[in-house]
Every structure is written in structure tokens, then in C-alpha cells.
Amino acid sequence: xxxxxxxxxxxxxxxxxxxxxxxxxxxxxxxxxxxxxxxxxxxxxxxxxxxxxxxxxxxxxxxxxxxxxxxxxxxxxxxxxxxxxxxxxxxxxxxxxxxxxxxxxxxxxxxxxxxxxxxxxxxxxxxxxxxxxxxxxxxxxxxxxxxxxxxxxxxxxxxxxxxxxxxxxxxxxxxxxxxxxxxxxxxxxxxxxxxxxxxxxxxxxxxxxxxxxxxxxxxxxxxxxxxxxxxxxxxxxxxxxxxxxxxxxxxxxxxxxxxxxxxxxxxxxxxxxxxxxxxxxxxxxxxxxxxxxxxxxxxxxxxxx
Amino acid sequence: xxxxxxxxxxxxxxxxxxxxxxxxxxxxxxxxxxxxxxxxxxxxxxxxxxxxxxxxxxxxxxxxxxxxxxxxxxxxxxxxxxxxxxxxxxxxxxxxxxxxxxxxxxxxxxxxxxxxxxxxxxxxxxxxxxxxxxxxxxxxxxxxxxxxxxxxxxxxxxxxxxxxxxxxxxxxxxxxxxxxxxxxxxxxxxxxxxxxxxxxxxxxxxxxxxxxxxxxxxxxxxxxxxxxxxxxxxxxxxxxxxxxxxxxxxxxxxxxxxxxxxxxxxxxxxxxxxx
Numbered sequence: 280x281x282x283x284x285x286x287x288x289x290x291x292x293x294x295x296x297x298x299x300x301x302x303x304x305x306x307x308x309x310x311x312x313x314x315x316x317x318x319x320x321x322x323x324x325x326x327x328x329x330x331x332x333x334x335x336x337x338x339x340x341x342x343x344x345x346x347x348x349x350x351x352x353x354x355x356x357x358x359x360x361x362x363x364x365x366x367x368x369x370x371x372x373x374x375x376x377x378x379x380x381x382x383x384x385x386x387x388x389x390x391x392x393x394x395x396x397x398x399x400x401x402x403x404x405x406x407x408x409x410x411x412x413x414x415x416x417x418x419x420x421x422x423x424x425x426x427x428x429x430x431x432x433x434x435x436x437x438x439x440x441x442x443x444x445x446x447x448x449x450x451x452x453x454x455x456x457x458x459x460x461x462x463x464x465x466x467x468x469x470x471x472x473x474x475x476x477x478x479x480x481x482x483x484x485x486x487x488x489x490x491x492x493x494x495x496x497x498x499x500x501x502x503x504x505x506x507x508x509x510x511x512x513x514x515x516x517x518x519x520x521x522x523x524x525x526x527x528x529x530x531x532x533x534x535x536x537x538x539x540x541x542x543x544x545x546x547x548x549x550x551x552x553x554x555x556x557x558x559x560x561x562x563x564x565x566x567x568x569x570x571x572x573x574x575x576x577x578x579x580x581x582x583x584x
Numbered sequence: 585x586x587x588x589x590x591x592x593x594x595x596x597x598x599x600x601x602x603x604x605x606x607x608x609x610x611x612x613x614x615x616x617x618x619x620x621x622x623x624x625x626x627x628x629x630x631x632x633x634x635x636x637x638x639x640x641x642x643x644x645x646x647x648x649x650x651x652x653x654x655x656x657x658x659x660x661x662x663x664x665x666x667x668x669x670x671x672x673x674x675x676x677x678x679x680x681x682x683x684x685x686x687x688x689x690x691x692x693x694x695x696x697x698x699x700x701x702x703x704x705x706x707x708x709x710x711x712x713x714x715x716x717x718x719x720x721x722x723x724x725x726x727x728x729x730x731x732x733x734x735x736x737x738x739x740x741x742x743x744x745x746x747x748x749x750x751x752x753x754x755x756x757x758x759x760x761x762x763x764x765x766x767x768x769x770x771x772x773x774x775x776x777x778x779x780x781x782x783x784x785x786x787x788x789x790x791x792x793x794x795x796x797x798x799x800x801x802x803x804x805x806x807x808x809x810x811x812x813x814x815x816x817x818x819x820x821x822x823x824x825x826x827x828x829x830x831x832x833x834x835x836x837x838x839x840x841x842x843x844x845x846x847x848x849x850x851x852x853x854x855x856x857x858x859x
Contacts, residue, residue, distance in 0.1 A: 292763075293684055293763075294684070294686070294688075296680070296684070296763045296764075297680050297683075297684040297686065297688065297689060298688075299764075300676040300677060300679060300680035300767075301676070301677050301680045301681070301689075301692055303673045303676065303677070304673045304674060304676070304677035304733055304738055305677070305692055305695075307673065307732065307733030308695060308696070308699065308733050308735065311707070311711060311729075311730045311731075311733055312699050312702070312707055312733065312735075313695070314710075314714075315706075315707040315708075315709075315710035315711045315714065316702065316706060316707055316710075318710035318713070318714075319706055319707065319709055319710045322709070322710060322713075376602070379595055379598060379599055379602075380599070382591065382592065382595040383592075383595055383596065383599055384592075390599045390603055391850075392846060393603040393606050393607060394602070394603070394606055395846065395850075396606070396610075396839070396842065396843075397606060397609070398788070398842070399788050399835075399838045399839050399841075399842035400609075400792070400835060400838070400839075401791070401792030401794065401810050401834070401835075401838070402792070402794065403792070403794055403810045403813050403814050403834075404613075404810075404813060404831045404834055404835055405609065406817075407813065407816075407817060407827060407828070407831050408609045408612055408613060408831070409609075410817070411616075411817070411822070411824065411827065411828075412612045412616065413609075413612070417625070418627040419624065419625050419626060419627055419629065421612070421629070424627075424629040454606065454609065458606075462850055462853050462854075463853060465854075466853060466854035469854065511700070511701060511703075514703060515703045515704065515705070517705070517794075517795055518794045518795065521794075521814075522794075522814050522817065525814075525817075525818055526817075526818055527818050527819065538703070538705050541705060542705070542795075545709055546712075546799060553709055553713070556709050557709055557710070560703065560705055560706040560709060561706070563703060563705075563706070564701075564702055564703060564706050567701060567702075567703065568701065571701060
């Protein structure tokens, strides 16, 4: 053990090293995340159309404009429904895949790779396959071919006079991300002591009881992490919506998640309204914070700690 | 715990069916890339192209109007630079946050974790403004620099370093190595698993990035492969074989990285942060 004096010198040199190691990241984080964040907050209070510098202070007018804008509100509303749907569905599917793999002994690594591999595919390419092949509105689309084969009418999947496009978007997102969350669940499952299952089995607990009383409670930390990540990802949806629905004729008025809506008013050909765009991203951040807070409270119910 | 045989059979049947479903999109890309336009749009579904048509690959790569080759170069430069810089910056920061627990490190950690919750778009508007006033639009700098400070990567490294045995560093310190040397000679070589995991995630994320390159690459010469593929879909006149050949070309690099580093990726996820 070094003496008190040596300890102080060590602490001082450690402090210096801490800043040396952290500085590049911290400076970048401040310059490219926190400064923009505050800038965005400031910009949201200004009229800034077609310009990168705020011109006229308008207070909360941008917020008032957005909150009375039907299109923005409906994009927010529709999207909360999307998040409330996609989070539990992906959660359940990835947990089910992880549990399925637990039952498989031979070829487990092979199946794990197959379920995981879509993680490497971009939303752009997945959107291409979904829009141009699986859910093509024309007769040669795979799903329509199957529908016709069983005597149904082909569906105009992305046509907009119905809500079928949700099916396209949800299935695409499931394919792309379910494998990643499955890996997280597998990691969580592997940390459960097998003796607990043996003890439960000795007590005569069936498969369902073992899952409900052993697996599920012990999986709580993973469950919390997975559902938070899913929620953030749901609210950040842009790529697949944009690429699935944007055509040569432009983006259709329906199925605009908030980010697509804000992209169109901020960077789209028209007004380049950076003030309103910034106000929109602030509202969205607030919604995400509220949802993650609620989700945390919800998941904390019944927690031991 | 031994599941009953019937349960095992059911599990294998379910896994095989799901595996086929998960692989189907990859098959569709390959099938359409090697088919003719007529074969694809024919209402009679074909599992296998009537005649394998390999000419599209050469014509897509050779057509300067499509810009696939420069887009691949751009994507490669951006992804490699972004991955290397992100890994170095986050590796150092993550180590410092795990090793020295002071009030300052708690504040930095708090700033990092909060960033994870902020949608990228929030910072994209002013960052775009900043990048354009720096004159970085349509440049590699503009594509790379704003996105290399990854809260996610730093957090992953920090979690990975939490269990790192201090004895190794102390042994090096006794041998007279300073903190810097110890870090690069002793700590980093022992953390290659996490480096590979974070590097893979960063590379795939960079290769597949869409929104930021879409905003920054205004000069067509600076477009990345994802932006080019996206514009394929919206341009008039749908040429399916060309489009899917483009997708095939665009998917291969990320897939190769993934296949070779998947083991590390899984291990890294299992050991680090998300537990």
C-alpha cells in the first residue's frame, strides 16, 4: 500500500490521465451532440426559413404551429401506436426465438446465425426486397402470387387506400432486428443458473411454470435493456418508411412517421423550415423521454430492487 | 433438463421453417439479380430463373450513370475511417470511465447515457447547419467527423472494461510503464474481443447508414451505396435486375464482415453492457 502522500500524487496523475483519455470523446460529444442540441433548442424559438442563421425571435410560435398542424399530430399519434405495437411484438418474437434455440442442441450455432444475419442488412436494401418483390402491388409480387394461388384478390400493398402498408413495414422491421434482440436474450438466458431449473423440476414445475417463475423474473435486466432499445429504435424510424413509400411521385401523405415528416419540412424541396423542424425534434425528444420514463416505471412494478 | 423427443422434433421443425423464411429475402436478391426483367415481372412465379443471366453484374458495374463504383469507394472510405476513429476514441473514453470513478467520470457517463436517448435527427438539423458553414458538405470530413463520437460504443467499452483485472496493469506499472504505454501494450490487446464486437457493429452501422449521407452527400460524386440504391428505387422505369444486382453488391461487404466477426460480436454482446 502506498503512503498517503504517494496516494495523493497517484490520484492527481490519475486525474490527468482521465482527462487525456476522455478528452477526444468528450470534446466531440459536446461539439457534435450537445452544442447542436442547444442550438436546436434555440433554433426552435426562431423563424429560420431557407437560412442557417436564426432571423426573427418568434417564441413558442413554431411549437404552436406544429401542435395545431393536423399532419404532425397524426404522424405523432400514428407513430405512438406503431411503437406500442412494434415494441411488444419484437420483444415477444425475439424472446421466443431465444427460447426455441435453447431447446435445440445440434446445429444451434447454425440456426442462431441464420436468425441473426439480417442484422447486417441495411433498411434500404430490405425496403427494396419488401417493396419490389414480396409486397409488390403487381401480380408477380410473392405475397400476391400466394394470395391468387389460394383464390384471393391481389392487394395493393403500398397504395394507401387501406392500411396494408403497416403489415409491410412491421414485417420488414421484425426481419431486420429480431435477431439482434434474440442474441441479447440468449446472453441473459445463459446467465441463469441451470441448478434453479433442476430444483424447479424436482418440485414438479412444468415447462410453463419454470418459465414463469424462474426464467422470466431472472431475465428482468435483459428485458429492461431490450425494451428500452426497442423503444428508441421505434421512435427513430426513418429509413424503411422513406425507402418503402417514397416514389418518383414523392412521399405519400399517409404513413409519415415524425422523422419523415420533419425531414420533409426541413430538408425537403419546399420551405426548408429549420425553426419548425427543430421545434418538432424537441417535441419528439420530449415524447421519447416521457415514454422511456413510463416504461421504466412499468417495468419496475414487481421488481425486487 | 431433457426435453421430450416430440418437443425436440417440434423445435427443429419450427426452427427450420423460420430459417427458410429468414433466408428468403437473400434468395430473392440473388434470384432477381440473375434473372431477366421479363422473367421477374411475369405473373407466373418462378423459383429459379429460366435462364441465369449474369450479364447484369458487368453492365451495372460498368454503367457510369448509375455511379455504383464511386459509391462503393465512398462507402468503403467512410466506413473504414468511421470505424477506426470511433473504436480508438471510444476505447480510450470507455477505459477511463471504467477505471477512474470520480465525480467527473460520473458526469461524463451521465452525458453519454443521455445521448443514447436523443434521436439522431434532433442533432442532425443543427449539425447539418454547422457542417455546411464549415464548408464540409459533400466531403469525407462532413460524412465522417460528426458521427465518430459514439455514445453507444463508449458505453459498450466502459461496460466491457468494468471487469478488467487490475493486476495486469499493476504488473506493468511495477515494470515502469506509464498509463499510456500500459493501456496500448497491456489493456488493449486483452480487450480485442470487445474491440472486434464494437468495430463490427460500427462498420455495419456505417456501411448501412442512410439519413446522414443523404443530407451531406449533395454532390452525386459523394453519394454512398445506400443513397444510390435508394435513388434507384425512386427513379422512373423500374429495371428489376439492375436494382437487385445493386442490392447484391451493396450487401456483400457488410455480410462478409458479419460472417467473419459474428463470433466476436455475439461474445462481445454477451460480455458487455447489455446484461
